[in-house]
Every structure is written in structure tokens, then in C-alpha cells.
Amino acid sequence: MSGNTSNADHLCVLVHGLWGKPSHLDYVASALRDKYDEDVFIICPKANSGNYTYDGIELGGERLVHEIEETLESLAEMGRNFTKISFVGYSLGGLLARYAIGLLNARGWFEKLEPRNFTTFATPHVGVRAPLKGWKDDVFNVLGARTISQSGRQIFLIDTFRDTGRPLLSVLADPDSIFIQGLKKFQRKSIYANIVNDRSVLFYTSALSKVDPFYDLENVNINYVEGYEDVIIDPDTYVLPPIKRKAGTFAARLWKKCKSVALWVPLSLLLVILVPLACIIFLINAGIQTFRSSKRIRMHEVGERGVLFGKYRVPVLVQDVQHVMEQVFENVNASQEPNYLSNSDTEVSDSVPEKAGQSPASNSARNDAHVESSTRRRSSTAVHSPKLALTSEQFGIIDSLNEVGIKTYPVHIQRHRHSHAAIIVRSPKDGFAEGKLVMKHWLDNEFTV
Numbered sequence: 001m002s003g004n005t006s007n008a009d010h011l012c013v014l015v016h017g018l019w020g021k022p023s024h025l026d027y028v029a030s031a032l033r034d035k036y037d038e039d040v041f042i043i044c045p046k047a048n049s050g051n052y053t054y055d056g057i058e059l060g061g062e063r064l065v066h067e068i069e070e071t072l073e074s075l076a077e078m079g080r081n082f083t084k085i086s087f088v089g090y091s092l093g094g095l096l097a098r099y100a101i102g103l104l105n106a107r108g109w110f111e112k113l114e115p116r117n118f119t120t121f122a123t124p125h126v127g128v129r130a131p132l133k134g135w136k137d138d139v140f141n142v143l144g145a146r147t148i149s150q151s152g153r154q155i156f157l158i159d160t161f162r163d164t165g166r167p168l169l170s171v172l173a174d175p176d177s178i179f180i181q182g183l184k185k186f187q188r189k190s191i192y193a194n195i196v197n198d199r200s201v202l203f204y205t206s207a208l209s210k211v212d213p214f215y216d217l218e219n220v221n222i223n224y225v226e227g228y229e230d231v232i233i234d235p236d237t238y239v240l241p242p243i244k245r246k247a248g249t250f251a252a253r254l255w256k257k258c259k260s261v262a263l264w265v266p267l268s269l270l271l272v273i274l275v276p277l278a279c280i281i282f283l284i285n286a287g288i289q290t291f292r293s294s295k296r297i298r299m300h301e302v303g304e305r306g307v308l309f310g311k312y313r314v315p316v317l318v319q320d321v322q323h324v325m326e327q328v329f330e331n332v333n334a335s336q337e338p339n340y341l342s343n344s345d346t347e348v349s350d351s352v353p354e355k356a357g358q359s360p361a362s363n364s365a366r367n368d369a370h371v372e373s374s375t376r377r378r379s380s381t382a383v384h385s386p387k388l389a390l391t392s393e394q395f396g397i398i399d400s401l402n403e404v405g406i407k408t409y410p411v412h413i414q415r416h417r418h419s420h421a422a423i424i425v426r427s428p429k430d431g432f433a434e435g436k437l438v439m440k441h442w443l444d445n446e447f448t449v
Contacts (some may be wrong), residue, residue: 008041010084010116010449013068015100017122018090018151018200021049027425028088032447039449041082043071056150057168058161061099062312065107068100085109086117086447087186090149090424091201094123094191098172098179103312105182117447118186121438122194125401126205127157127169128392134434145438157393162316166393173397177316180404189406190446192438195233196412197419207408208398210387213238214410222412231437233410314374342385407446411438 012032015027022044029042047063048055072082085104089097097120104110153159154168161168172179184188193206195214199325203212214220221240225232390398413419425435 006078008039009082010036010039010040010086011082011113012042012086012088012117013064013071013097013100014042014044015064015087015089015093015097016044016049017093017266018053019050020053020091020093022046024426025090025424027428027435028090028439031436031443035443036447036449041075041080042088043068048096052150054149057092057095057099057154057172059150060096061103064096064100065103065312066105076142084116084449085113086115087119088117091122091124091420092124092155092397094120094125095155095169095172098183100180101182101186102172102177102209102316105185106178106315107312110182110185114184116188116449118183118189119191119442119446120206121192122198122201122420124155124192124201124205125169125173125191125208126390126397128155128168128201128205129157129391129394141433157391164316169397170317170393173400174316175400179316182401183404188442188446188448189404190401190409190442191406191443192409192411192423194419194423195410196414197417198423199418200420201412204388204390208401209408210390210395210398210408212388224412225409225441228437228441230414231412231434232441233412235407235409238410331447339389409441 014022016022016024025044029044032040032042045067047067050061052063053060075082087097087101089095095397097118101115101118104113124321150159154161157167157169159167161171164171171177174180191206191208193203194201195203196217198206203214205211214222219242223234223237223240224230225234225347411419411423413422413434415434416422416429421427421428422432422435423438425432425439
């Protein structure tokens with residue numbers, strides 16, 4: 001738990017990612033405190049730390065809600081009461097936060113706490129299945145899904161959630177689910193997505209996009225937000241009309257090629273030597289951790305823990321909730337480089353994002369303005385790109401979440417090749433400085449108290 005001694009009535013929950021720990025969000029917490037010290041009480045739940053993130057989004061979400069409820073009850077006993085709540089999710093933590101929001105909504109918490117801000121950074125909202133075609137991608141999607149236990153099956157969309165016959169991520173984005181109904185209640189909803197150098201979460205999934213307008217950066221004229229140049233990209237118009245560049249000389253092109261070879265030859269040799277050994281060690285550890293995770297999941301379902309967490313196994317679809325309520329009433333009375341679909345199947349790229357902008361009335365003006373701006377610029381700046389080769393379930397997730405009215409900010413981390421960590425300044429490295437500008441933009445433009 002983290003916070004201050006003030007009487008802040010706004011609870012902000014920070015949720016770390018896969019294999020993560022609360023300290024990964026230290027900079028996010030410190031930036032929040034520096035700007036809103038007297039207004040926000042911060043907690044960084046630790047129930048899903050480390051290898052416990054193997055156990056799946058459902059179990060992790062239940063743990064998260066349990067820890068939030070325990071915190072609220074404990075603080076209430078100390079005379080601390082809250083009226084507002086916000087969520088910040090990083091990587092897998094964004095999915096855990098969305099699951100927790102659904103449970104809190106179903107359990108009536110949003111009648112006591114006003115849902116204020118929801119933000120994710122580099123979160124795989126659409127899963128991590130490679131949007132590719134061919135045997136390499138089949139191997140990746142099959143093996144990758146089986147190396148991190150239940151979480152792996154869920155983020156690769158090969159699981160079946162309860163009795164729905166559908167992957168959890170698909171249910172999590174169902175318009176009639178408690179999860180989307182809860183998410184809609186947040187006044188401000190935003191996501192920040194890396195456009196390059198994120199080896200964990202690709203742009204399409206963190207930005208809810210069917211296309212990738214940044215696949216060829218050398219030929220893209222990026223439209224940055226004023227004051228946040230070279231890092232934050234304009235959410236309404238990602239790219240501008242291309243700039244005519246003079247063709248480089250033969251000598252310049254040759255020198256560029258030589259530098260590229262000089263960089264990749266030693267790296268390739270290193271990978272040839274280390275990757276096989278690293279893969280063996282990783283797979284052995286993955287097997288051990290998957291076994292331990294399966295054991296934890298079984299224990300979670302039975303005994304004292306099963307009784308404790310059973311209260312969170314609520315119906316997840318609104319129609320099911322209504323059906324259960326009807327039964328209760330009756331009982332009372334009686335007692336890696338993406339491939340695309342065919343080139344002819346193209347659509348406007350995210351130079352003008354595909355955002356429907358539908359949202360609750362409290363946020364409709366903001367989203368209507370966003371949509372109007374996008375529409376106004378569509379005719380002059382639209383770039384046509386082929387759709388990524390995603391599954392029908394992934395396309396459905398993108399459409400559903402875009403209907404909620406989430407504002408997307410592409411992020412261009414250039415000074416470090418590990419943008420997945422840099423976007424939130426996961427550790428105090430000089431190379432992560434661009435992440436500090438991301439945090440500044442978020443707090444200046446998307447977080448309200």
C-alpha cells in the first residue's frame with residue numbers, strides 16, 4: 001500500500017504486468033504523488049506478484065478485487081472513506097484491471113465509488129497471437145500459449161472461459177458483459193501504445209487497431225502532439241501527408257547498409273550461441289512454473305480459499321445476471337513482420353483512428369469532439385493500409401472496445417530498444433527518459449482528480 005497522510009478521497013489502483021511486482025510502477029506512483037499528493041491515495045496491489053501472474057486473468061482479477069476490498073475496509077476502520085476510484089494498468093495488468101472493474105461493478109462498488117480514470121500502458125487488449133500467416137507463426141502461437149500456464153492460454157485466445165465456449169478476452173470485451181458495462185462508467189478512458197521496439201506487446205493489440213500505420217517508419221510523416229514532440233503522437237491524426245525527400249547518394253546508402261550489417265552480424269552470432277541455451281532454460285522453468293500455477297489454481301477453487309473467493313464467481317453477462325435475478329425473485333415468491341489479409345481488403349488506417357466514440361453521457365461531449373475532429377481530417381490525411389491477419393474474435397474485441405470511447409495515444413520511444421519497459425520508466429535508467437514525458441502527458445491531459 002502506498003499513499004499519504006492527507007484526507008484524499010480518490011483511490012488510485014496501479015496494476016503491474018506479467019512477472020511483475022509493485023516496484024515496477026514506482027515512477028508512475030511518484031509522478032502521481034508529485035502532481036496530486038493531497039488528492040489521491042495510491043495502492044499497488046501485490047497479490048499477483050512474480051510467477052503468480054501465471055495463474056490467469058480470472059484468478060488474478062479476483063485476487064485484485066479481494067485486495068482492493070480489504071484495503072477499503074481497513075482504511076474505513078481508520079476513518080478513511082473514499083468517493084472516487086481510478087485504475088492504471090501496465091501490460092497484463094491492464095487486463096487484470098478490466099476484469100476487476102467488472103467484478104467491482106457487479107458487486108455494487110460503483111454505486112459507492114465514482115469511476116473516474118481508466119488508463120493502460122502497453123496492454124495486450126487483443127491478446128498476443130501473432131497476426132501472421134505460416135508455420136513459424138503457428139509454432140509461436142502454439143508453444144507460446146503453453147509456456148505461461150492459464151495466462152498464456154488466455155492471452156493467446158485458446159482457452160474456453162467457464163461455460164461460454166469463448167476465450168476469456170472475447171467475453172471480457174462483450175458489450176453485454178459486466179466488464180464492458182463497468183468500463184463504460186469511467187469518466188475518462190485512455191490507452192498508450194508503443195509503435196516500435198515493444199517486444200512483448202505489438203501496436204495492434206495495445207492500440208486496438210486493425211492496421212499498423214507505422215510499419216514503415218522511414219516513409220511515414222508522424223504527427224506529434226505539440227509540446228511532446230518525438231514521443232506522443234496525435235490521437236486524432238497519427239500521420240500527415242508524406243514529405244518528399246531527396247534520394248540519397250549511392251555512397252550514403254552503402255554506408256547505411258554497412259552500419260546495419262556491422263550491428264547485426266555480432267548480434268546474430270550471439271543469438272545463435274545463446275538462444276538455444278536460453279530456450280532450454282526458459283522451457284524448463286516454464287514447465288515448473290506452469291505445474292505450480294496449476295496447483296495454485298486448484299487450491300483457489302477448493303477449501304477455505306474456494307469459499308473465500310467463491311463470492312467473486314458472479315454471472316459475467318448481463319443477460320445471465322437478469323436470468324439469475326429472475327430465479328431469485330421466483331424463489332423468494334415461492335420460497336513477429338505481420339502479414340495481412342488480401343490487398344483488396346483495405347481500410348482507413350489509424351492516421352484517423354477507428355473510434356466510434358460512444359460513451360456515457362458524462363463523457364459524451366469529449367468523445368463527440370474527438371470523433372468530429374477525426375471525421376473532419378479523414379479526407380485530407382487518411383492513409384489506406386491492409387488489415388492485419390487477425391482472427392474474427394480479435395476483430396470483434398477491437399470493435400467492441402472502440403465502441404466504449406477510449407482515447408488512444410501512440411507512443412514513439414526512440415532512445416531505448418526496450419520500449420515496453422521505458423513507457424512507464426519501469427526502472428531508473430537514463431535511457432527510459434522518454435517514458436517520463438509519457439507520464440507527464442498522461443497526468444496533464446488524461447488524469448483528473
